Amino acid sequence: MTIVDSIRPPDFIRNIVREDVRANKNDGRVVTRFPPEPNGYLHIGHAKSICINFGIALENEGGIYHLRFDDTNPSKEDIEYIESIKSDIRWLGFDWGKHLYYASDYFGKLYQYAVQLIKDGKAYVCSLSTEEIRGYRGTLTEPGKNSPYRTRSLEENLDLFERMRAGEFEDGSHVLRAKIDMTSPNLNMRDPVLYRIRHESHHRTHDKWCIYPTYDFAHCLSDSIEGITHSICTLEFENNRPLYDWILNELNVDCHPQQIEFARLNLSYTVMSKRKLLELVEQGYVSGWDDPRMPTISGLRRRGYTPEAIRNFCERIGVAKSNSIVDIALLEHCIREDLNLRAPRVMAVLYPLRVVIDNYPEGRVEELDAQNNPEDPGMGTRKIPFSRVVYIEQDDFRENPPKKFFRLAPGCEVRLKHAYYIKCVRVIKDEGTGKVIELHCRYDPATRGGWSSDGRKVRGTLHWVSAAHALEAEVRLYDHLFIKANPYDVKDGSDFKTNLNPNSLEKLTSCRMEPGLAGARPGSRYQFLRQGYFCVDSVDSREGAPVFNRIVPLRDSWAKIEKAQERGSFSPTIPRSLHS
RNA sequence: UGGGGCGUGGUGAAGCGGUAACACAGCGGACUUUGGAUCCGCCAUACGGAGGUUCGAAUCCUCCCGCCCCAGCCA
Numbered sequence: 001m002t003i004v005d006s007i008r009p010p011d012f013i014r015n016i017v018r019e020d021v022r023a024n025k026n027d028g029r030v031v032t033r034f035p036p037e038p039n040g041y042l043h044i045g046h047a048k049s050i051c052i053n054f055g056i057a058l059e060n061e062g063g064i065y066h067l068r069f070d071d072t073n074p075s076k077e078d079i080e081y082i083e084s085i086k087s088d089i090r091w092l093g094f095d096w097g098k099h100l101y102y103a104s105d106y107f108g109k110l111y112q113y114a115v116q117l118i119k120d121g122k123a124y125v126c127s128l129s130t131e132e133i134r135g136y137r138g139t140l141t142e143p144g145k146n147s148p149y150r151t152r153s154l155e156e157n158l159d160l161f162e163r164m165r166a167g168e169f170e171d172g173s174h175v176l177r178a179k180i181d182m183t184s185p186n187l188n189m190r191d192p193v194l195y196r197i198r199h200e201s202h203h204r205t206h207d208k209w210c211i212y213p214t215y216d217f218a219h220c221l222s223d224s225i226e227g228i229t230h231s232i233c234t235l236e237f238e239n240n241r242p243l244y245d246w247i248l249n250e251l252n253v254d255c256h257p258q259q260i261e262f263a264r265l266n267l268s269y270t271v272m273s274k275r276k277l278l279e280l281v282e283q284g285y286v287s288g289w290d291d292p293r294m295p296t297i298s299g300l301r302r303r304g305y306t307p308e309a310i311r312n313f314c315e316r317i318g319v320a321k322s323n324s325i326v327d328i329a330l331l332e333h334c335i336r337e338d339l340n341l342r343a344p345r346v347m348a349v350l351y352p353l354r355v356v357i358d359n360y361p362e363g364r365v366e367e368l369d370a371q372n373n374p375e376d377p378g379m380g381t382r383k384i385p386f387s388r389v390v391y392i393e394q395d396d397f398r399e400n401p402p403k404k405f406f407r408l409a410p411g412c413e414v415r416l417k418h419a420y421y422i423k424c425v426r427v428i429k430d431e432g433t434g435k436v437i438e439l440h441c442r443y444d445p446a447t448r449g450g451w452s453s454d455g456r457k458v459r460g461t462l463h464w465v466s467a468a469h470a471l472e473a474e475v476r477l478y479d480h481l482f483i484k485a486n487p488y489d490v491k492d493g494s495d496f497k498t499n500l501n502p503n504s505l506e507k508l509t510s511c512r513m514e515p516g517l518a519g520a521r522p523g524s525r526y527q528f529l530r531q532g533y534f535c536v537d538s539v540d541s542r543e544g545a546p547v548f549n550r551i552v553p554l555r556d557s558w559a560k561i562e563k564a565q566e567r568g569s570f571s572p573t574i575p576r577s578l579h580s
Numbered sequence: 581u582g583g584g585g586c587g588u589g590g591u592g593a594a595g596c597g598g599u600a601a602c603a604c605a606g607c608g609g610a611c612u613u614u615g616g617a618u619c620c621g622c623c624a625u626a627c628g629g630a631g632g633u634u635c636g637a638a639u640c641c642u643c644c645c646g647c648c649c650c651a652g653c654c655a
Contacts, residue, residue, distance in 0.1 A: 010594080011593090011594095035655095037654085037655055039654090039655085070655070072654095072655085073654065073655075075654095076654075076655090129653095130652085130653060133653075134651070134652090137651055138582095138651075139581095139582085139651060140581070140582055140583080140650075140651060141581050141582050142582085143582090144651090171653085172653065174653095175653050177653095184583085185582050185583040185584090186582090186583055186584070186650075187582095187583080187650055187651050188650070190651085193652085193653050194653095195653085196653035197653080198653085212653095214652090214653070214654085214655090215654070215655045216655095219655085235585070235586090235648080235649070236648090236649055236650080236655090237649095237655085238584060238585060238649070238650090239583080239584055239585090239649065239650045240650090240655095241584090242584095261585085263586085263648095268591080274655095316592085316593095316602095316603060316604080317592060317593085317603095318592065318593050318594085318603090319593095320586090320592085320593070320594095321585070321586060322585090322586050322587065322592095322593095322647095322648090323585095323586070323647075323648055323649095324591080324592060324593090325591075325592085326591070326592055326604090327590085327591045327592070327604065327605065329591085329604060329605060330591080330592075330603080330604045330605085332604095333603090333604060333605090334604095336616090336617095340616080340617060341617095345614075345616095371613095374613090374614080374616095374617080375617065375618095404615090406615065407615090415613060416613095417613060417614070418613075449613085450613045451613075458613085459615085460615085461612095461613050461614065461615090462614095463614075485591095527614085527616080529614050529616085530614045530615080530616070531614090531616095532616095554614075554615095554616050554617090555615095555616065555617090556615075556616090557615050557616090558615045559615090560615095561615080
């Protein structure tokens, strides 16, 4: 699958771009950008934005996309984030080539633009305190009042701004403000701050500057400087668009990009704000930004998600302006769909139950052929050892099988995948607990490979592992991070963290698997037959001792049947007469 | 309450005046050496509500209701 491989359904942004190209606006050029602030790790919501921005550029002949770090606030940003963001985007499959930019590279130009605004009488240095500015701003329903500094002379403004830059003033003592309209119903237009003093070292410009432009001033001008044609961002910036346009208009720049807003991604059973994710990391609810339960790109990668699946997901969710919560089942569907075709099948027993095959010769070992992927015969076969004692899944045996239970039970016959039919002849239980600890079975030598020539019907097929040859390994089972589809659905004033799923991680340390898995490379993905897709953890695996992360379980229709049966038996019996 | 947005099935989402795509989920069934996959079928007389315009409205108009965003020298 390539990045631009399918006809995307039209969305309102692509419609705008297509119409612009058709009308030869911007000489038919399409230049987009993804502008992260390096203050955290990228998550799947950012992947949506990347796919939209970069995807649109890729879909248009000659289209270009930029990666620009919006690094205008030194107190929150860090070089570590820059590196993680770059590697995450590369991993997703996008190459920005030479188009890597930083807003901080434009600080000089931005300063000049600010000076021009002052000279044009469109900006002034305001010496009100933060609190005073807030007070003068008014409220949602009341207009603001002009700052007493609004009428400073050009000369004084120029002098003060120059001295702000020179470091003569303390943080917070002055700001540069746009002179717009303190009575505007749009609060963003009530003389917004353009520059603030911050005596802080910047991760790239170091100590060259002690005044930094705000988002509103830097963003539109950075877009303009880079010749961006379509500046695509999320809905919360809609209120900022008039300011975006005001600044570019007043400065009379050649390039005036069009800002277009779309709804950010929300996923059920997780949170998607950098602040909240940071909180989970810092307070130890997860092991880090790359914890496999996190919706971060690095978390999904470690979990075992593929870039293809994530891109496909971003395509399928669509682009619109209504706030919504996408069902995480769609993401899970995307990874299953991808891995179904590509992941080699392998057998692993998560909760082992010992099975002795009484009539199988002691000491004998057979090498059986197993298909690596029935979806793709080209992936070949492998040999797996079979012997007298094997492990099967505890769930695959029931002493008193319910209806439609097609697995092993006393007297029942099942197929061991790729091996033989076996029939359970004896159940051994722990005398104290009554728990089933071992099964004795008999096999049919005539069913080697799992076939019988007499047309016998065997509905159940179990996965298994030869006890004497098994690799013992750790498996980590992940579930949704939160117990509620909407984690913010909490009682009174309590925190979203009260909805954290206490069972989102289950570590199994004595799983038994095919010996061949001892050499599984970190990052490689497998389907554990009948269970799910798993990925070798790239952090905790050791040579010969892989640790497996469950990416996603296989769909389980037996679980549904069983649940339905439980519902049936527990629901109160209502007399028929009451129904009519 | 001022301003800006948004409201289509369980969840996303097409539709742009001509009689509700698609996907996920769900539910049936076929097939099956993964109760996986695959395949078939079902799933909005209905588009937040009420009026109006029109031969005809989810699409146009009016009013109402609900949800989201904005009072950082965050982005």
